[in-house]
Amino acid sequence: MCRALLPALLILLCYSLPATAIELSVFAASSLTEAMTDVAKHYELQHPDVQIRLNFAGSQTLAMQIEQGAPAELFISASRPVMSRLQERDLVANVQPLLGNRLAVATRSDLQPPLNSLRDLTRPELLLVIGNPQVPIGAYTRKLFTNLTASPAFGSALVTQIKKNIVSEEGRVKAIIAKLLLGEADVGIVYQSDLTNSKLLSIAVPEKLNPRAIYQLAKTTETNHHSEQFYAFLRSSEATEIFRRFGFLPGSEL
Amino acid sequence: MKRPRLFNLFLLTCGTALGILILLPVLALLLAASPTGLLKLFTQPQVLQALWITLLSSLLALPMIFLLGLPSAYGLSRCSGRVRRSLEVLLELPMVMPPVVAGLALLLAFGRRGLLGDLLNGVGLRIPFTLGAVVLAIVFVITPFFVRRCVVLFDAIEQKLEEAALLLGATPLQTFWHVTLPVVRRGLFAEGVMALAQGVGLFGVIILFAGNLPGRTQTLSLAIYSAFESDPQQAFSLGALLLLISLLLLATVHLLAPPEGGR
Numbered sequence: 001m002c003r004a005l006l007p008a009l010l011i012l013l014c015y016s017l018p019a020t021a022i023e024l025s026v027f028a029a030s031s032l033t034e035a036m037t038d039v040a041k042h043y044e045l046q047h048p049d050v051q052i053r054l055n056f057a058g059s060q061t062l063a064m065q066i067e068q069g070a071p072a073e074l075f076i077s078a079s080r081p082v083m084s085r086l087q088e089r090d091l092v093a094n095v096q097p098l099l100g101n102r103l104a105v106a107t108r109s110d111l112q113p114p115l116n117s118l119r120d121l122t123r124p125e126l127l128l129v130i131g132n133p134q135v136p137i138g139a140y141t142r143k144l145f146t147n148l149t150a151s152p153a154f155g156s157a158l159v160t161q162i163k164k165n166i167v168s169e170e171g172r173v174k175a176i177i178a179k180l181l182l183g184e185a186d187v188g189i190v191y192q193s194d195l196t197n198s199k200l201l202s203i204a205v206p207e208k209l210n211p212r213a214i215y216q217l218a219k220t221t222e223t224n225h226h227s228e229q230f231y232a233f234l235r236s237s238e239a240t241e242i243f244r245r246f247g248f249l250p251g252s253e254l
Numbered sequence: 255m256k257r258p259r260l261f262n263l264f265l266l267t268c269g270t271a272l273g274i275l276i277l278l279p280v281l282a283l284l285l286a287a288s289p290t291g292l293l294k295l296f297t298q299p300q301v302l303q304a305l306w307i308t309l310l311s312s313l314l315a316l317p318m319i320f321l322l323g324l325p326s327a328y329g330l331s332r333c334s335g336r337v338r339r340s341l342e343v344l345l346e347l348p349m350v351m352p353p354v355v356a357g358l359a360l361l362l363a364f365g366r367r368g369l370l371g372d373l374l375n376g377v378g379l380r381i382p383f384t385l386g387a388v389v390l391a392i393v394f395v396i397t398p399f400f401v402r403r404c405v406v407l408f409d410a411i412e413q414k415l416e417e418a419a420l421l422l423g424a425t426p427l428q429t430f431w432h433v434t435l436p437v438v439r440r441g442l443f444a445e446g447v448m449a450l451a452q453g454v455g456l457f458g459v460i461i462l463f464a465g466n467l468p469g470r471t472q473t474l475s476l477a478i479y480s481a482f483e484s485d486p487q488q489a490f491s492l493g494a495l496l497l498l499i500s501l502l503l504l505a506t507v508h509l510l511a512p513p514e515g516g517r
Contacts, residue, residue: 060483127383132466134484167383168465169472171479179465183367184382 021051022226025071027062028054029078029136029215031101031173031191035246036076039239043230050226058135058172059083066091066220073227074234075218078136083216092218098234100249101213102192103144105203108180115187115203118154122161129176129185132169137176140211141189147209154209193247212249280497286487287494295491303469304477305495311385311473312453315392319449323397324442327404328430345398356395357462364390364463387464388471392453400449407441408434444511451503455496474499 028036033056040052055062055070059077063086066072075092077083078101086092107115115121121128131138145163148154167185170176176188180200191213195202219231233239240250295301330341348356362368364381374381381387411434419429435442457475464471466480474496482489 058483064486132480134480166467168467170466171483182361184361184365
């Protein structure tokens with residue numbers, strides 16, 4: 001009996017030992033994966049006593065988790081409606097625009113012949129992958145289609161042609177990138193920040209027609225001194241510089 | 255053979271706990287989806303499309319599962335020793351593969367840059383992002399399960415029956431068709447419905463291999479995933495709908511299946 005209980009007791013003991021570092025739990029939209037990982041690494045180097053636990057997923061999924069009581073101190077959402085919903089339920093406070101992003105049309109590098117302009121998206125048999133309308137990237141993509149339709153240079157016939165090439169609507173922007181990198185899709189509509197450091201080519205989207213994605217930062221209602229500090233760090237020039245390197249627009253330019 | 259009372263109590267407690275663990279989430283899902291919400295689903299073209307794709311792909315996969323699975327299962331049940339064991343391991347491979355890995359593997363085999371990519375391109379076939387990909391994914395994942403269960407059916411047949419037929423001058427094919435198949439007919443039917451029920455619920459492998467496009471490759475499980483991002487209530491209703499379909503198929507299996515799983 002004793003012999004059986006001993007390991008169990010040891011395991012219990014391990015769990016009850018005080019953690020050496022303070023853990024900060026940060027929920028962030030999945031398009032921020034690389035940038036936030038880098039920002040967190042910088043912060044941890046300066047604050048060895050703090051450990052940042054990052055949870056990346058679609059903004060809506062993260063909001064659901066927060067509503068269900070998941071422990072998060074900070075939340076960065078790529079979707080404003082999602083953030084407003086949490087705000088209405090008093091689950092978050094101090095909502096601030098943190099970053100901006102633009103859409104980019106990405107193509108796999110070995111596509112022959114290469115695409116030169118948005119017009120080429122109408123090429124028959126082109127495999128186009130976009131986000132589904134329920135996730136931020138998909139919603140912004142629809143906005144781009146609306147803008148193209150309204151623009152005299154493009155028009156609705158062209159947009160109808162482009163829409164015919166859609167072969168899949170993904171739930172995460174990273175899934176669009178993956179399909180391009182695998183070579184299964186020819187072209188995808190993603191964020192500009194997804195193109196830095198990747199083996200994809202891009203086509204220019206006219207500045208005027210390109211919708212601006214806005215990421216909002218918020219504290220959840222259970223904050224402490226450490227999360228306040230990280231909140232401030234995210235808005236500092238040091239963090240902004242890192243975000244800029246990953247292709248995001250700083251909040252001050254929004 | 256009398257078990258001590260304390261032990262019996264222990265068995266009962268564990269059994270009850272497991273029962274609650276299974277029933278509670280099912281109940282929660284059904285409660286979260288109101289009947290009116292469920293009925294409203296049938297007025298939405300997107301839902302009807304997803305339902306249609308789900309049923310169509312499962313029904314198209316079924317003949318392929320039977321065509322590939324039934325002879326394989328019969329052959330396997332007539333094997334023994336090391337050959338049989340290694341073939342069974344081969345069958346277990348897709349069964350233990352995580353769905354996402356299965357999707358990736360299918361892409362690497364049948365995708366544009368996959369092993370068969372050039373060959374398929376040559377004949378003008380593109381599988382990913384088509385209904386064909388949904389069907390292929392179902393066949394890939396479900397057939398091993400189907401074969402495993404059919405082997406059990408075939409194993410249970412008394413060899414004497416087949417031997418008698420062969421002695422009376424029937425060819426092996428005639429024996430299989432006129433003697434073996436009729437014996438396991440009910441069981442096979444149940445396994446077919448079971449394969450349908452399993453195919454209806456696939457998710458990971460389909461979203462990777464076939465993509466997610468309403469009206470073309472979006473099955474109900476993919477629709478649930480998309481709906482969850484914007485409208486959890488809709489996701490609950492869709493989830494309940496899928497659960498009811500599965501329950502219906504499961505009930506059919508048990509109505510058809512011979513008692514005690516044997517003949």
